[in-house]
Amino acid sequence: MIGTPRMRLSEKTKAHRADELADKLSTAGLRVTQARLALAHLLFGQGDRHVTADALREEALAAGLKISQATVYNTLNQFHAAGLLRQVQVDQARSYFDTNIDAHHHFYVEEEARLIDIAAQEVDVARLPDSPKGYDVDRVEVIIRLDKSPKA
Numbered sequence: 001m002i003g004t005p006r007m008r009l010s011e012k013t014k015a016h017r018a019d020e021l022a023d024k025l026s027t028a029g030l031r032v033t034q035a036r037l038a039l040a041h042l043l044f045g046q047g048d049r050h051v052t053a054d055a056l057r058e059e060a061l062a063a064g065l066k067i068s069q070a071t072v073y074n075t076l077n078q079f080h081a082a083g084l085l086r087q088v089q090v091d092q093a094r095s096y097f098d099t100n101i102d103a104h105h106h107f108y109v110e111e112e113a114r115l116i117d118i119a120a121q122e123v124d125v126a127r128l129p130d131s132p133k134g135y136d137v138d139r140v141e142v143i144i145r146l147d148k149s150p151k152a
């Protein structure tokens with residue numbers, strides 16, 4: 001698990017931000033730990049983004065945080081379960097966590113391993129099959145896979 005992450009939250013703005021993040025975590029029903037707070041700072045501190053667990057671990061290391069890959073995975077899954085993140089599975093090997101939890105769709109640029117948000121109202125699903133008996137549609141998430149245009 002985690003030792004003592006070195007967090008530099010001494011500046012007033014960062015301290016204020018840390019309070020907001022602590023509120024966000026406790027409002028979601030999560031106990032506020034240093035690891036969760038540090039990862040929340042990386043995830044939510046710079047606007048909406050899509051991040052893989054591996055990329056977040058890299059960022060944590062670059063920020064001088066001593067957080068194991070297992071803690072990063074667990075924390076992401078806990079944030080997801082608490083409704084703070086959405087998960088976007090682009091294929092079997094690659095899963096992104098999305099800080100934008102509003103309904104929306106995605107472009108996926110395979111060569112750049114990059115997701116781009118599409119506003120919900122930009123996609124119109126004209127027809128859906130009837131759901132199997134006993135099931136209701138929870139949501140429809142569209143991933144439009146892009147290749148780089150040869151002209152670009």
Ligand SMILES: [Zn+2]
Pocket residue numbers: 050098100104105106115116117
């Ligand atoms: Zn998104």
